[in-house]
Amino acid sequence: MLSINNLHARVEDKPILKGVTLDVPAGEVHAIMGPNGAGKSTLSYVLSGRGGYEVTEGSAALNGDDLLALEPNERAAKGLFLSFQYPLEIPGVPALTFIRTALNAQRRARGEDEIAAPAFLKLAKEKAAALKIDFDMLKRGLNVGFSGGEKKRMEIFQMSMLSPKFLILDETDSGLDIDALKIVSEGVNALRSPERGMLVITHYQRLLDYIKPDKVHVLAAGRIVASGGPELALQLEAEGYDRYVGVAA
Amino acid sequence: MTLSTALKTGDLTALPSRRDEDWRWTDLRGLLRTLPPAAPAHDGKIPASPFAGLAETETLFVNGRRVADAEAASGVVALRFVALADKASQGASHSLVVKAGETLVLLESHEGRASGYVSDVLLDIAVGEGAFVERIVLVEDDAEAVNVVTAEVVLAPGARYAQTVLTGGARRQRIETRVNHPGAHAQVRLDGVYLLDGQRHADQTTVVTHAGVDGITSQLTKGMAADQARGVFQGRIVVAQGADQTDARMGHHALILSDKAEIDAKPELLIFADDVSCAHGNTIGALDENALFYAEQRGIPEVEAKAMLTEAFVGEVVDRIEHEGAREIAAAWVAHKLGGVR
Numbered sequence: 001m002l003s004i005n006n007l008h009a010r011v012e013d014k015p016i017l018k019g020v021t022l023d024v025p026a027g028e029v030h031a032i033m034g035p036n037g038a039g040k041s042t043l044s045y046v047l048s049g050r051g052g053y054e055v056t057e058g059s060a061a062l063n064g065d066d067l068l069a070l071e072p073n074e075r076a077a078k079g080l081f082l083s084f085q086y087p088l089e090i091p092g093v094p095a096l097t098f099i100r101t102a103l104n105a106q107r108r109a110r111g112e113d114e115i116a117a118p119a120f121l122k123l124a125k126e127k128a129a130a131l132k133i134d135f136d137m138l139k140r141g142l143n144v145g146f147s148g149g150e151k152k153r154m155e156i157f158q159m160s161m162l163s164p165k166f167l168i169l170d171e172t173d174s175g176l177d178i179d180a181l182k183i184v185s186e187g188v189n190a191l192r193s194p195e196r197g198m199l200v201i202t203h204y205q206r207l208l209d210y211i212k213p214d215k216v217h218v219l220a221a222g223r224i225v226a227s228g229g230p231e232l233a234l235q236l237e238a239e240g241y242d243r244y245v246g247v248a249a
Numbered sequence: 250m251t252l253s254t255a256l257k258t259g260d261l262t263a264l265p266s267r268r269d270e271d272w273r274w275t276d277l278r279g280l281l282r283t284l285p286p287a288a289p290a291h292d293g294k295i296p297a298s299p300f301a302g303l304a305e306t307e308t309l310f311v312n313g314r315r316v317a318d319a320e321a322a323s324g325v326v327a328l329r330f331v332a333l334a335d336k337a338s339q340g341a342s343h344s345l346v347v348k349a350g351e352t353l354v355l356l357e358s359h360e361g362r363a364s365g366y367v368s369d370v371l372l373d374i375a376v377g378e379g380a381f382v383e384r385i386v387l388v389e390d391d392a393e394a395v396n397v398v399t400a401e402v403v404l405a406p407g408a409r410y411a412q413t414v415l416t417g418g419a420r421r422q423r424i425e426t427r428v429n430h431p432g433a434h435a436q437v438r439l440d441g442v443y444l445l446d447g448q449r450h451a452d453q454t455t456v457v458t459h460a461g462v463d464g465i466t467s468q469l470t471k472g473m474a475a476d477q478a479r480g481v482f483q484g485r486i487v488v489a490q491g492a493d494q495t496d497a498r499m500g501h502h503a504l505i506l507s508d509k510a511e512i513d514a515k516p517e518l519l520i521f522a523d524d525v526s527c528a529h530g531n532t533i534g535a536l537d538e539n540a541l542f543y544a545e546q547r548g549i550p551e552v553e554a555k556a557m558l559t560e561a562f563v564g565e566v567v568d569r570i571e572h573e574g575a576r577e578i579a580a581a582w583v584a585h586k587l588g589g590v591r
Contacts, residue, residue, distance in 0.1 A: 048546050051538070076548035088543040092561025098544070101557060106548035158547065
């Protein structure tokens with residue numbers, strides 16, 4: 001599924017990723033934990049194709065497709081979805097319009113027919129009901145005036161509408177209280193399937209109580225410095241990142 | 250110093266130039282080395298109005314000549330200025346009187362269906378006591394055209410005047426509105442949208458003069474300039490001595506989508522009264538890179554994402570159009586102009 005090999009990337013002249021190697025097979029959820037400044041967000045942006053990052057070495061592929069050669073929207077059409085730490089507010093573009101535009105652009109890119117308006121609305125109503133989202137909220141400007149929890153729920157709604165093959169959750173727990181965290185985690189867990197892979201990026205172990213990973217990796221100073229099972233996250237919670245910061249330096 | 254005078258007299262020195270402070274960004278004398286010949290009468294078919302089906306009556310100018318007539322200055326009226334002669338000049342003037350208590354929806358279209366013409370239109374609009382006029386001006390000029398549209402609006406006490414100009418620019422274009430505001434519970438809304446690409450230029454100039462107490466003016470213009478286009482906004486609100494309790498707000502906000510595009514803005518509040526509430530805001534910036542990446546990451550190609558965000562940006566102005574049919578046509582015009590896939 002997602003295969004990252006010796007990935008190096010920099011922002012302007014500053015190297016951030018210094019040889020990340022990682023495989024996430026279909027059906028598995030991997031967590032990436034690490035201290036601030038380790039390169040966690042950089043990794044998610046480089047994989048999704050944000051401007052301003054230069055890949056200097058290495059590769060990243062999704063189901064054999066070279067991600068680094070594609071535009072961000074082409075990566076999305078291949079099934080890559082990045083859930084933002086701070087989802088954007090887009091005034092004047094209703095959530096439904098935004099999602100329908102995205103879905104149809106992805107379908108066109110894959111050579112599929114666009115979804116017709118009635119079928120789209122039916123799907124949106126089903127998914128919104130499942131996530132307990134008030135349908136009228138979807139007619140308002142995307143995320144405008146929403147709380148942190150509502151914005152994350154809207155991210156989950158978009159995932160369930162776009163049905164991506166691979167999810168990257170970037171610090172999804174930030175800004176969420178415990179109730180919102182539960183709701184968002186349930187939404188993510190409902191999307192776990194044998195065909196879908198996930199990369200959960202987080203600073204804290206707390207999120208992993210709700211989204212149980214198959215594997216945990218520690219990213220420090222631009223490299224994966226340790227990998228293990230879920231117990232590694234608990235160990236990090238108890239001991240902190242100090243020993244890994246030492247290893248990487 | 251007007252294009253109108255130059256067209257009537259053939260005197261090029263009558264053209265406004267860079268040396269006139271109010272025309273420094275819309276230089277006509279430097280552009281027009283000769284005046285094209287007057288446009289001939291047109292005796293062929295006339296294409297349908299962009300507001301087809303909405304108006305009850307229509308006043309039609311083709312090549313500057315009035316060819317169809319309507320007396321009623323109430324109800325829904327189409328006012329069309331159609332240019333059908335290439336490289337010709339045309340001048341037209343027209344007056345509208347809206348009687349006390351009447352309502353007029355004026356659907357005004359400037360339809361450039363020829364190339365390289367020079368056009369000048371003068372409008373006088375008098376709005377009677379308690380009357381309401383909504384003027385929607387859709388300007389679709391040829392890329393090589395020069396077009397100046399000047400409207401002089403006089404309001405009686407308690408009148409309401411609302412205007413929205415939508416333009417895609419021309420080689421050189423100026424849409425000017427001058428409003429004589431009596432105060433006296435009269436209300437003015439003056440809005441504009443400009444969407445410019447290539448080497449197009451559009452100048453939206455407004456002058457509102459508040460002469461008496463208790464008047465309201467609300468202005469919102471939003472625009473976008475891409476490629477090497479140039480947008481000009483000049484908004485002046487004058488509050489005369491004694492025009493107390495005037496409430497005037499002016500906003501101009503523009504997106505600049507290329508390094509070679511230019512936006513020139515001059516908001517002016519000239520206040521000679523003591524007890525007034527006046528404000529203006531002016532911003533010029535690029536599209537939000539974060540919002541753009543967010544849309545792209547969800548699968549929307551860059552060009553389409555830019556169109557979507559620009560459409561949402563100017564949508565705030567379109568939403569203020571009160572006549573539903575005209576609002577829908579304006580929204581569709583914006584979408585078409587931006588090439589957005591809906």
